[in-house]
Amino acid sequence: MDLSQALQIVSRSDAGMVRSHNEDAVFYNAARGMAILADGMGGYNAGEVASGMATALLGSELEKAFQKTEPHQLDTSGKLYSHSVLEGEIARANTAIYQAAQSQPQYAGMGTTLVVALFFDNMMTVAHIGDSRLYRLRGDEFQAITRDHSLLQEQIDSGMITAEEARNSQNKNLVTRALGVDPAVEPEIRDYDTMPGDIYLLCSDGLNDMVEDEEIALTLQALSANLDLAATQLIQTANDSGGRDNVSVVLVRIAREYPAARGWWARLLQWFK
Amino acid sequence: MAAKLILSMDGLVLKEIPLTKERTTIGRKPHNDIQIDNLAISGEHSVIVTILNDSFLEDLNSTNGTYVNGQPIKKHFLQNNDVVELGKYKLKYINETPTQTTAADFEKTMVLRPDLMKKTAEQTAAKSPSMSDTQVGMKAVDTHAGMAPPPQPAAPASPPPAPQAMPVGAIQILTGANAGKELELTKNLTTLGKPGVQVAVITRRPHGYFITHVEGANFPVVNGTALDAHPRELKDHDVIELASVKMEFFLKG
Numbered sequence: 001m002d003l004s005q006a007l008q009i010v011s012r013s014d015a016g017m018v019r020s021h022n023e024d025a026v027f028y029n030a031a032r033g034m035a036i037l038a039d040g041m042g043g044y045n046a047g048e049v050a051s052g053m054a055t056a057l058l059g060s061e062l063e064k065a066f067q068k069t070e071p072h073q074l075d076t077s078g079k080l081y082s083h084s085v086l087e088g089e090i091a092r093a094n095t096a097i098y099q100a101a102q103s104q105p106q107y108a109g110m111g112t113t114l115v116v117a118l119f120f121d122n123m124m125t126v127a128h129i130g131d132s133r134l135y136r137l138r139g140d141e142f143q144a145i146t147r148d149h150s151l152l153q154e155q156i157d158s159g160m161i162t163a164e165e166a167r168n169s170q171n172k173n174l175v176t177r178a179l180g181v182d183p184a185v186e187p188e189i190r191d192y193d194t195m196p197g198d199i200y201l202l203c204s205d206g207l208n209d210m211v212e213d214e215e216i217a218l219t220l221q222a223l224s225a226n227l228d229l230a231a232t233q234l235i236q237t238a239n240d241s242g243g244r245d246n247v248s249v250v251l252v253r254i255a256r257e258y259p260a261a262r263g264w265w266a267r268l269l270q271w272f273k
Numbered sequence: 274m275a276a277k278l279i280l281s282m283d284g285l286v287l288k289e290i291p292l293t294k295e296r297t298t299i300g301r302k303p304h305n306d307i308q309i310d311n312l313a314i315s316g317e318h319s320v321i322v323t324i325l326n327d328s329f330l331e332d333l334n335s336t337n338g339t340y341v342n343g344q345p346i347k348k349h350f351l352q353n354n355d356v357v358e359l360g361k362y363k364l365k366y367i368n369e370t371p372t373q374t375t376a377a378d379f380e381k382t383m384v385l386r387p388d389l390m391k392k393t394a395e396q397t398a399a400k401s402p403s404m405s406d407t408q409v410g411m412k413a414v415d416t417h418a419g420m421a422p423p424p425q426p427a428a429p430a431s432p433p434p435a436p437q438a439m440p441v442g443a444i445q446i447l448t449g450a451n452a453g454k455e456l457e458l459t460k461n462l463t464t465l466g467k468p469g470v471q472v473a474v475i476t477r478r479p480h481g482y483f484i485t486h487v488e489g490a491n492f493p494v495v496n497g498t499a500l501d502a503h504p505r506e507l508k509d510h511d512v513i514e515l516a517s518v519k520m521e522f523f524l525k526g
Contacts, residue, residue, distance in 0.1 A: 041382040111384055131382065151385050160347075170350075174385040181384050205382065215461065222464045225472060225488035233476065237461065240478050245382075 001070065003033040006258035007119055011035075011250040012231040016206055017243030023047030024204045024248035025112075027055040032066055033119030033258075034059065035250045038112045039132050039204040041178070046110035050097050050180050054112045057093045062118070065089070072121040072260040082118050082125040083189055090114070090127060090179070090187045097180025111181035115146060115202050117252065121260035124194050127187045130175040133208060135216065136192075137199040137224075142217035145192060145200075149177035172209060198254045199224060203234075206247030210238040220251075227251050276328055276351075276368035278321075280307070282361055292328055297321040299359065300333075313337050313360030321351070326368065330357060440524040442482045442507065444475070447519040457525070458482060466493075471516040473500075475507065482507040482522065489516075 009030045015022040023040035025048065038054040040047030062085060071082035101107045113130025126134055131148040147153060151174040155161045161169065179185055194200075199220055207216070215237060223230035231251050238247040278297075280288040290297070290307055299307040300318040309318075315335035321328050331348045332339035340358040341349045349355075357364040442458040444465070456463070458475055464487065466472040471489030475482055483504040486492045492500045494514040495507070507513075511522045 039382060041384065113382070173382045175382060176385055178384040218460070219462055222462045222474060223487055225468065226486075229474070229485060229487060233462070233474075236476075236478070 001120070001258075001261055002031045003119060003258050004031040006254065006256050007033055008227055008253040008255055009035060009250065010227045010231045011037075011248070012235045013248035014235045014239065014243075014246065016246050017239050019244075019246055021045050021048060022246045022248075023051055024206070024246045025051035025055040026202075026248050026250050027059040028250055028252075029059065029063060032063055033071075033124075034062055035117045035119075035200075035202055035252055036114070037132055037202040037204060037248055037250050038114050038179070039130070039206075039246070039248070040110065040112040041175075042109040042111050042181075046101070046107040047112065049100070049107055050110040050112040053097050053100065054093050054114055054179055057096060058089055058114075058116060061089045061092065062086075062116075070120065070260060071118055071125065080125065080191070082120065082191075086116065086118070086125065086127045086187065086189055090116075090129075090185065094179050094185045095183070098183060101180060109181070111178035113175060113204070114179050114187070117200060117202060119194065119252070119254075119258070122194060122257055123191055124200070125189060125191050127189045129177045129179050129185060129187050131205050133201075133203055133205075135201040135203070135213075137201070137217060137220045138195060138197070140221070142213065142220065144213070146188070148175070149188070150175050172205070194254050196254050196256050199227075200252040200254075201234075202250040202252075204246060204248045206243075206245035207234060207238050207249060209245060210241040210243065210247070224253070227253055276323065276326065276366065278307070278357075279365040279367060280309075281363050281365070292321060292323045295323055297323065299364075307364075309359065309362055311360055311362070314362070318359055319357075327351075328366070328368070335359075439479070439481070440526060442475075442477070442522060442524055444513070445521050445523065447512070447521055449518045451518075465513075465520075466516045473513075473515055475522075476504070484513065484522075491516075 007030045009028045011026045011028055013022060013024050013026050025038045027036040028034060036055045036058055038051035040051030065085045069081050073081045075081055075084050101110045113132040115128040115132040115134050117134060118125045126145060128134065128146045129149060131150045134145045136143060136145050151171045152166050152169055154176060156163060156166050177185065216234065219233050219237065220230055223233055231249050234249050235247055276292045278290045278292065279286060280290060294306065297307060298305045298317060298320050299309065300316050301310060301314040302316040317333045318335040319330060319332045319339045321330050328351045329349060330351055332346060337360055338345050341355050351366045353368045355366040357366065444456045444458065446452050446454045458477055461477050463475045464472055465475065471491050472487040473484055473493040474487050475484050483506050484493060484495065485504040486500050486502060495505055495511055507522045509524045513520050513522060
């Protein structure tokens with residue numbers, strides 16, 4: 001099913017004002033309803049290898065998988081195919097990055113965060129690992145959909161520190177899960193309904209560490225009519241605030257409903273397309 | 274110069290302990306590296322793991338807890354002048370060694386293995402076979418503890434100092450129903466125009482104000498010249514035409 005009429009997707013990625021390398025990587029495919037963002041780390045400039053492998057492998061493998069099976073279909077155990085394919089492909093990408101890191105000394109210790117959003121049937125499946133985020137703007141309400149896998153978030157959750165203390169914490173950069181650093185990884189995978197008019201933002205921590213959530217929300221609301229400009233503006237705001245890290249964004253606007261085609265006639269139509 | 278701890282009670286310095294070992298244990302029992310024979314101190318109270326120039330402290334589930342600078346901690350990356358409190362005893366951490374770690378390195382994302390802390394605690398002073406396994410975490414430790422206490426913690430989205438120095442811009446409407454009205458541009462983003470018809474945005478940046486076309490078939494006109502898709506910097510007394518309304522941009526005081 002081609003979703004390019006229902007979804008508008010743009011992305012920007014920038015090295016920032018301080019770093020010489022951009023270790024972030026982004027991938028999207030509006031027709032297939034896919035958006036992927038990864039923030040690489042570790043090794044001597046190997047972070048970009050890890051994030052690049054993650055987005056390229058997942059991008060191509062998910063595209064391939066969805067040519068055979070639609071993400072809304074249920075597998076034999078009654079699980080959404082979007083879930084089983086994400087679990088499988090994330091595990092494979094993890095293994096590929098892990099093995100590269102093990103076998104090539106220059107890649108030792110590399111890894112990457114990951115956030116993937118798959119849009120289908122008026123909903124989305126989100127998988128994430130680490131501290132790259134997915135936010136949703138729905139009307140006036142702007143909120144983070146993912147919850148970081150980071151030391152800081154764990155400290156907030158356990159009540160050790162308040163959100164206010166967390167802003168000034170020095171532990172911001174410690175993630176507790178990452179792709180490619182261990183033989184196995186556990187992504188967090190969840191489903192959410194989408195509505196026409198929603199804007200989704202996938203971003204690396206270079207954005208949300210530099211720019212307050214309210215400022216991000218204001219930018220998306222003010223510039224919702226021009227997604228390209230909104231993405232450029234977000235990067236610019238991060239850089240104007242110091243741009244200490246690589247900064248990447250993927251913006252997805254739900255232009256209209258996109259129910260999955262069901263029934264024999266729908267499949268027949270698909271067949272003739 | 275190696276990092277050291279200064280043990281004191283009630284303001285009285287009792288001892289200086291250099292952190293030369295990879296693991297320095299603190300507790301009431303005699304086998305500890307730093308023995309504090311006081312009932313408020315647990316047998317094995319806490320441990321300091323030192324790697325190169327950096328040390329971190331972990332509470333070993335002590336009865337009365339370990340505090341750093343007044344806050345209870347489970348694990349903590351020690352920074353110069355941190356005060357560790359165990360019962361009535363204070364241990365001041367002194368590490369004046371300049372490190373190679375830069376602020377930029379410190380902000381790099383690192384993986385903290387969930388099992389790292391456990392491992393370092395379980396690690397005996399003897400060589401650990403899981404050395405390579407803890408490497409990632411150690412790097413994180415390295416970067417953190419190596420960071421001399423910054424004058425201010427890396428605050429998020431702290432507004433750059435430039436806008437304060439820059440005069441505030443404002444828009445005065447010249448024609449139409451709202452003629453004479455003034456709008457101060459105090460936000461980073463101000464949109465002008467009618468949504469769905471023609472919208473432009475004025476962005477406030479550290480080095481000035483910029484106007485950019487957002488939507489609509491017609492582009493805003495500045496001083497008689499239509500914009501293209503790119504932002505245009507606004508100068509004092511520039512005249513903007515947007516959705517058939519004229520307005521003037523000016524800088525205040």
